[in-house]
Amino acid sequence: MSDFDVIVIGGGPAGYPTAIRAGQNGLKVACIDEWKNYDGSTAFGGTCLNAGCIPSKALLESSELFHRAQAEFATHGIKTGAVAIDIAAMQKRKAGIVKTMTGGIVQLLKAAGVTALQGHGKLLAGRQVQFTAHDGGVKVFTAKHVVLASGSQPMPLKTAPFDGKHVVDSWGALEFASVPKRLGVIGAGVIGLELGSVWRRLGADVVVLEAMPAFLAMADQQLAKEALKHFKKQGLDLRLGAKVTAASVKGDVVEVSYTDAAGAAQSLTVDRLIVCIGRRPYTGNLLGEGTGVIVDERGFIKVDEHCRTDADNVWAVGDCVRGPMLAHKGKEEGVAVADRIAGLYAHVNYDAIPSVVYTAPEIAWVGATEEQVKASGREYKVGSFPFLASGRARAMEAGQGFAKVIVAKDDDQILGVHIIGPMAGELIAEAVLAMEYSASAEDLQRTIHAHPTLSEALHEAALAADKRAIDMPNR
Ligand code: FAD
Ligand code: NAI
Numbered sequence: 396m397s398d399f400d401v402i403v404i405g406g407g408p409a410g411y412p413t414a415i416r417a418g419q420n421g422l423k424v425a426c427i428d429e430w431k432n433y434d435g436s437t438a439f440g441g442t443c444l445n446a447g448c449i450p451s452k453a454l455l456e457s458s459e460l461f462h463r464a465q466a467e468f469a470t471h472g473i474k475t476g477a478v479a480i481d482i483a484a485m486q487k488r489k490a491g492i493v494k495t496m497t498g499g500i501v502q503l504l505k506a507a508g509v510t511a512l513q514g515h516g517k518l519l520a521g522r523q524v525q526f527t528a529h530d531g532g533v534k535v536f537t538a539k540h541v542v543l544a545s546g547s548q549p550m551p552l553k554t555a556p557f558d559g560k561h562v563v564d565s566w567g568a569l570e571f572a573s574v575p576k577r578l579g580v581i582g583a584g585v586i587g588l589e590l591g592s593v594w595r596r597l598g599a600d601v602v603v604l605e606a607m608p609a610f611l612a613m614a615d616q617q618l619a620k621e622a623l624k625h626f627k628k629q630g631l632d633l634r635l636g637a638k639v640t641a642a643s644v645k646g647d648v649v650e651v652s653y654t655d656a657a658g659a660a661q662s663l664t665v666d667r668l669i670v671c672i673g674r675r676p677y678t679g680n681l682l683g684e685g686t687g688v689i690v691d692e693r694g695f696i697k698v699d700e701h702c703r704t705d706a707d708n709v710w711a712v713g714d715c716v717r718g719p720m721l722a723h724k725g726k727e728e729g730v731a732v733a734d735r736i737a738g739l740y741a742h743v744n745y746d747a748i749p750s751v752v753y754t755a756p757e758i759a760w761v762g763a764t765e766e767q768v769k770a771s772g773r774e775y776k777v778g779s780f781p782f783l784a785s786g787r788a789r790a791m792e793a794g795q796g797f798a799k800v801i802v803a804k805d806d807d808q809i810l811g812v813h814i815i816g817p818m819a820g821e822l823i824a825e826a827v828l829a830m831e832y833s834a835s836a837e838d839l840q841r842t843i844h845a846h847p848t849l850s851e852a853l854h855e856a857a858l859a860a861d862k863r864a865i866d867m868p869n870r
Pocket of ligand 2: 552581582583584585586587589604605606607637638639671672673674719720721750751752753
């Protein structure tokens with residue numbers, strides 16, 4: 396008899412939901428996680444809760460409030476005098492949120508009857524799992540099913556090696572104790588834009604070096620163009636087509652050399668440098684000999700569309716497998732695997748995974764970009780609506796950006812929705828649901844949206860696809 400029905404290795408947003416759902420399904424479950432914080436404390440929640448989604452959003456919120464107090468309050472007639480930021484207090488608030496949320500996961504695991512084990516898990520042949528506790532004690536458990544959810548780690552850059560103080564990864568950049576006067580960021584991806592925004596709003600001069608000539612290449616390019624305009628206005632110095640050739644710490648500064656888009660050699664001196672050029676799957680010491688699990692040439696654990704590895708009853712979910720590295724994608728995969736193990740129906744719709752960049756304005760999308768639809772050859776129509784024409788956005792002093800809906804001409808199916816503007820990350824949920832139900836533009840058009848809300852922008856964009864918008868002239 397096996398010790399457990401299911402052992403999950405990794406307690407991040409892919410692993411812990413797997414364990415909870417497996418527990419809800421009446422299975423005997425263990426979840427092993429080895430996360431250690433800078434201060435040596437252990438916590439469930441993985442990258443997302445400890446060093447990713449949650450702390451970054453806490454700092455985005457604080458820095459945005461600081462910025463608005465300085466730049467916007469006067470417009471509302473609010474007089475504050477000089478506004479100052481206390482970085483220690485801001486960081487303390489962030490740490491408190493992380494602690495509460497990660498503590499909550501332990502409670503959730505307990506409530507679902509999951510045995511939570513802190514230490515290293517290693518899959519051995521025959522679905523045995525070797526558990527090495529943080530105190531060094533070793534046990535070997537057997538399981539009917541093993542789910543690998545070991546996550547990812549920041550990609551290093553040979554020309555700009557991390558030193559943990561001056562040249563840091565995203566986690567280091569969440570922990571700065573003071574605002575760097577000059578901040579360099581390598582990579583204008585999601586992390587570069589979010590963390591670049593945080594420190595820019597708090598007063599840093601921020602230069603972002605992006606290797607690609609296109610900005611936000613994965614996004615709809617109309618959205619990307621609008622975003623670039625706003626980021627430049629906010630003072631983010633975005634340099635596209637910049638290839639970093641060297642970065643070295645000299646005293647307390649970092650000297651960065653790069654070639655610009657024209658191929659000319661350039662240099663930059665900064666006080667801190669964040670390297671955020673993507674993340675790579677993490678499978679360090681995860682697999683023993685003869686497990687049958689295959690890791691591909693890019694380091695991802697090979698899985699089929701149901702997250703099955705090449706080994707019987709061994710599954711893998713989240714950042715360590717193909718697909719976007721997003722917490723909600725990992726969560727859905729984990730829940731689906733736990734249901735499949737229990738013999739239940741499960742489905743992950745990879746075509747309806749929302750992406751959100753939590754900058755100001757926020758950027759969010761789901762489905763195909765206009766470039767992708769055009770390339771597919773399918774005839775389409777586009778409707779968009781500017782937040783400038785939204786009463787609620789105006790009342791919020793947030794009339795920037797637009798909502799855009801891309802619709803198939805033949806059957807009116809919604810193919811993609813792209814929003815840049817206030818609360819875009821919340822608004823996109825309606826579009827995700829619409830796409831999940833294969834809604835048509837007409838379905839959105841006939842759905843009543845409360846007035847005045849930001850969601851009316853999506854309603855009007857759907858109407859605009861048929862030149863039937865009410866609150867703006869149709870072109
Ligand atoms: P992880 O969260 O990396 O968790 C894996 C866990 O497994 C870790 O605790 C690790 O210590 C543990 N582990 C690994 N190997 C072993 C082993 N052998 N034994 C025991 N334990 C092991 N995504 C979003 O969707 N929204 C966001 O807003 C967002 N913001 C982000 C901001 C930043 C700065 C970063 C860095 C990432 C952000 N992400 C965001 C991405 C998100 O954090 C990841 O997609 C998500 O954490 C992946 O979940 P996971 O469970 O697969 O891996
Ligand atoms: P990313 O893939 O989003 O962006 C990396 C950027 O770095 C790209 O624009 C790439 O062209 C550029 N780049 C690559 N090599 C370079 C080099 N040598 N020099 C200069 N630029 C270079 O990766 P990022 O920002 O590190 O984030 C990792 C992942 O974490 C994201 O892909 C995302 O899945 C997740 N994440 C999600 C968030 C969200 O959902 N809001 C927030 C933060 C991270």
